[in-house]
């Protein structure tokens with residue numbers, strides 16, 4: 558008899574995994590979920606024990622992630638492409654505002670963060686929607702970097718996970734939260750910069766210096782300066798060294814109690830511990846776009862990573878709008894819709910633009 562131990566994140570209730578089937582050999586697994594539960598995602602097989610064989614483990618080593626085909630996507634996160642008609646029916650007569658994350662949303666995830674370029678076709682799609690709807694790019698990167706990738710001047714940018722927002726007008730409503738600085742950009746346009754983590758800048762620079770020295774012993778590890786935040790990348794670090802690298806970062810950061818560490822896609826995101834995130838950035842931007850307390854605004858946020866969840870949560874709280882997760886596998890998320898990858902994001906934007914133009918012509 559084979560007994561399979563499954564590791565789940567988060568830990569499921571006994572009824573959550575309803576059936577486990579083994580395929581031929583130990584490499585093929587089918588796990589059926591209890592779809593009534595929303596959070597049974599991210600299941601991985603930890604071990605297989607053959608009880609006829611003295612209980613010896615037949616599969617060992619690191620746990621194997623089970624990728625559940627998206628066809629099994631629970632209905633509460635339907636495809637935004639398949640649901641397009643329903644979504645535009647809701648959007649009729651309302652004002653759509655677009656928020657787009659960068660890495661993993663507009664550009665595919667690649668090994669080298671400096672080479673996460675977006676395609677020309679994607680840029681054309683973003684330019685097009687931004688001509689039709691107020692559009693913001695909300696990224697964990699520094700504004701300079703994300704601007705360098707996107708290269709569009711008809712969008713507004715929020716970098717450093719929303720801790721650096723550049724808009725034409727700023728929002729006086731948030732004056733007590735952070736500093737507004739007026740300046741002129743390279744094209745000669747007026748820019749108001751909102752930077753609620755200004756005071757942390759010297760410490761951020763210090764953290765970068767310290768971590769850059771310490772990661773030298775970890776081949777493949779890099780530290781990315783995201784201006785008000787720091788990313789420690791371990792995508793290219795040997796698997797067996799990742800744990801030690803993470804411990805090193807956690808122990809280094811004990812000297813900086815005013816900062817927090819969050820996990821992302823093979824990255825540790827270090828951020829000032831202030832009550833500000835991509836969700837609050839979304840609220841700020843809605844305000845600068847002129848939609849505070851507007852009952853007919855529909856924020857549409859597309860993002861792929863953990864820090865985007867704050868924005869999904871805000872949209873859910875507003876009870877109006879579309880939070881969309883980009884993922885090829887089911888995930889535990891606060892999003893209501895899903896798209897599998899940046900190609901689907903592009904298709905979605907193209908359809909959105911086509912719909913808006915057809916509607917305007919009509």
Ligand SMILES: O=P(O)(O)OC[C@H]1O[C@H](O[C@H]2O[C@H](CO)[C@@H](O)[C@H](O)[C@H]2O)[C@H](O)[C@@H](O)[C@@H]1O
Nearest residue numbers: 659660666667668670673696697788792822824
């Ligand atoms: O908010 P985002 O725009 O999605 O930024 C989040 C982080 O994205 C980048 O890292 C991720 O993408 C890299 C390029 O594809 C990939 O190599 C890395 O493993 C991913 O974690 C960026 O480099 C980080 O600084 C951002 O915080």
